[in-house]
Amino acid sequence: MTSSTDQDxxxxxxxxxxxxxxxxxxxxxxxxxxIACVTRRDAAKLAPLVASIEAAxxxxxxxxxxxxxxxxxxxxxxxxxxxxxxxxxxVFNIGAxxxxxxxxxxxxxxxxxxxxxxxxxFLNGREAARRMVARGRGTILFTGATASLRGSANFAAFAGxxxxxxxxxxxxxxxxxxxxxxxxxxxxxxxIDTEFIRTAFPERYALKADDGILDPAHIADNYxxxxxxxxxxxxxxxxxxxxxxxx
Numbered sequence: 001m002t003s004s005t006d007q008d009x010x011x012x013x014x015x016x017x018x019x020x021x022x023x024x025x026x027x028x029x030x031x032x033x034x035i036a037c038v039t040r041r042d043a044a045k046l047a048p049l050v051a052s053i054e055a056a057x058x059x060x061x062x063x064x065x066x067x068x069x070x071x072x073x074x075x076x077x078x079x080x081x082x083x084x085x086x087x088x089x090x091v092f093n094i095g096a097x098x099x100x101x102x103x104x105x106x107x108x109x110x111x112x113x114x115x116x117x118x119x120x121x122f123l124n125g126r127e128a129a130r131r132m133v134a135r136g137r138g139t140i141l142f143t144g145a146t147a148s149l150r151g152s153a154n155f156a157a158f159a160g161x162x163x164x165x166x167x168x169x170x171x172x173x174x175x176x177x178x179x180x181x182x183x184x185x186x187x188x189x190x191x192i193d194t195e196f197i198r199t200a201f202p203e204r205y206a207l208k209a210d211d212g213i214l215d216p217a218h219i220a221d222n223y224x225x226x227x228x229x230x231x232x233x234x235x236x237x238x239x240x241x242x243x244x245x246x247x
Contacts, residue, residue: 009085013037013077015067015124016093020194021143023049024216025091028224030058034089037080039063067094067120077127086135089227090128092121093143096161099154110157117161122168125183129172132181139227140176142169144187173236182234184226189241190214212242 012029016022017038026036030053038046043064053060061084066072080087096116098109125140132138146152148166151159166185173183191197191204191213198205207213219240226235241247 009035010088011035011037011080011085012089012091013039013080013087013128014091014093015039015120016095016143017046017049018093019049020192020216021188021219022091022093023052024220025093025223026060027053027056027058028217028220029089029227030060031056032224035084036060037063037084037087039065039067039076041066067124068115070123073120073123073127077131081131087128087131088137089139089141090124091141091143091223092124092165094120095143095145097145097147097155097158100157101154102156105157110160113157114161114164117158118164118168121165125168125172129176129181133176133179136180138180139182140169140172140184141223141226142166142183142185144169144185146187146189148185148187170236177234180231182226182229182231184235185237186219186223186226187237187239188214188219189239189247190245192216192219207242207244210244212244214240214242 012034014022014026017026017040026038030036036053038049038060040046041064043062046062050060050062063076065076094116096113098113121142128140142165144166145162147155147159147162169183169185176183193208193213193215222238222240229235
């Protein structure tokens, strides 16, 4: 692991850099000396994140991009590598958690959830791998969820997509590990400290006082740790959950 201040500019690309986990991951890598390139469909919504990174002395660039569209993804990677620097870290952090009874689920919504949580992971993972393999180094981190491991009632679409994303990560890790590319999958199991949880689930949010919900900054620290691991002791899958969370 080398920071962008050591030699050539190094980039950490966060796909799905929202107001919580994705933003915290971007801030953590920027604090570690990487240029944080952050994306969501509406780049204007990333202005506060970029401003907070720059205020802390880091560097960041925002991009509007649809992670489900191949042409958008290829163009994004080409632009960053041409204009900013080599993408050393890819974090794929799109959620797509939309619950629904299987009796009410529509084909359109099921497909959209799969596109967001799985197809987009494939497209971004492939483009990162192509460039990293050519350089002989890199880290690719996929954000998973409880649904990556089990399909709960009313989460058929989300569980199907997250299971598929985990399988993608496993396959990539087995293929790319011998080529010095660290691929890891992070299962985030539990409520996260977000505005949505605070307003929609106040009883759940009250557990924050007892460390009962996940702090995005602490999640981000674990992503940084994965990237910094020596290759003789790489982790493929990391489970993160509050101490009181039921398995």
